[in-house]
Amino acid sequence: MGSEGLPPLPKWASNPCIMGIDEAGRGPVLGPMVYGCLYCAHSYQKTLSTLKFADSKTLKEEKREELFENLKADESIGWAVDVIDPRELSAKMLKKNKINLNEISHESAIGLINKTLSMGVLLTEVYLDTVGDTEKYRIKLSERFPNIKFVVAKKADSLYPVVSGASIVAKVTRDRALREWTLDETVEELHRSFGSGYPGDPQTKAWLKDHKHSVFGFPSLVRFSWGTCTSYYKDFVEVLWECDAADEDDNGKTNKRQMKLTSAGFTSSKKRKSEEIESSSKGRCKFFQARKLELLSDF
C-alpha cells in the first residue's frame, strides 16, 4: 500500500471525524488503480463545502492539481492513497482462484480505513461511492467496522464534498503515477503516449497496438485481465495454463486443452497426445509417478 503526505496526528483527529473515499483509474486498460481518502473533523464539514471540490472528472487537470495542492496545505484535512499496481490487478484477476475487481476495490477501501484508524483518527462516518451492490457493500463495511456509520451512494463524488475531495486526491495521484511510470521492460521502442488509458481512447489503442508482443503480450503496465486485451490475443502465441484447462472442464466444454501442462513443458512433440502423457507413468513405480518423471525414448 502506497501512502504519502501523512503528518503527525493533528489534535482535531481525536474528535469525531468524517472520511470520503473514492477511486481513479478503475476503467482504464493500463496503469495503476488508485484509491484515495480524505478526512477531517465533523466540525470542519461546512468549511469543506466552500473549498469548491467537485467530482474530479468535471474539473480540468490544472484545476485538479491546484485543488490537490490546496488540500495538502490545509492542516485541517488528512488524506492517504493506495496505489494498486497494474501487475497486482492482473495477477489477482488471473489467479487460480480469481479475485474480481470489486473485491480488490473493497479491500483497498477497507485498507485505507484501517490505516487511518490505526493512526488514531476517530472515524465515525465514512462516505463512499458504491462498488457492486450498494446495500451489500454497506453491510460488508459495517460488519468490519461496527463503530463507523457508512454512507454508500451512487455518485457520492458529486453529492458529498468529502468524497469529491477524495476523488481529487485519487485522480491527481493516478495521473501523476502514470506520467512518471517506470516501465519494467527494457525494449528500446517503448514510448509513453499512453493516452488516458481508457479502452476507447484512440491514443491508448495506438499505444497497445505499438506495444504488443507475440510471446509476452504487453508490457506489465497493461492489465492483462481486461476484456480489451482479449481482442489482441489472436496476434499472440497461444499460452495454456493448467488452471484454465481445469476451468473448461468445470464448464463441461471441450476437452481439447485438457492435458497435463507440467508434462507438456518438457515434451512438445506433436506426435504425443494427452492420453499418452497421462498414461505414460501408469504401471511405473510410484516414486516416478509422484515426481512426474517418465522414460523418454521418443523425442
Add this chain to the structure above:
Amino acid sequence: MDGGDEGSSVTASHKTVELIRDSAAVVDLTGKVHQLPCCIKYDGPTSVSDYFKPKSTDMEVDGLKVEEAHFRGRKLHGTTIALPEGYSGFILGKKSPEEKNPDCWETRATSRNVTVWNHDDVPSKDDAFVRAFHWFAVSKTLHQTVTAEDLESTCID
C-alpha cells in the same frame, strides 16, 4: 540432464545426442533457464531478458529462496535450483537438416541450474520438479557396485 563426460553421446533407436560441456563452443546459460507453469505454443527465439524480469524476494520456503516474476499478467513464484555436483543441464537442438541422420541432436548450451516457476503458489520441497532431484541419489545408490562387505552386512543370519 545427464552426468555424461565431455563429448559423450547417447544413442537410442537411430537417434544420437551429442553432449558437450565445459567447452568454449557451447554457451553457458546458467541462471537463464526457466521452467514456466504453462505451455507456450511457440518454438524459437524471443527477447526474454527484455520482458521477463525475475526479482528476488525476502521469502524463503523449505530453504528455497523465492523469486517472483510476471508472465502474461500472471504472478509467478519461482526458485533457482542448482544441479548437483557431477551433473550438467544440456539444451539440445537438432543438427542441421543436411545431416544424413535427421534424428541427430547436438548441445547448443549448458546450464548449472534451472529456475522453476509456479503460478501463484510459492515453491516448496513437495513440488514435483524439486522432488525429481531425488532421483540423483536413488540412481547413484542403485548403480553403485556392491562389495563383498555390503553383502555381508545385509546378510540375514
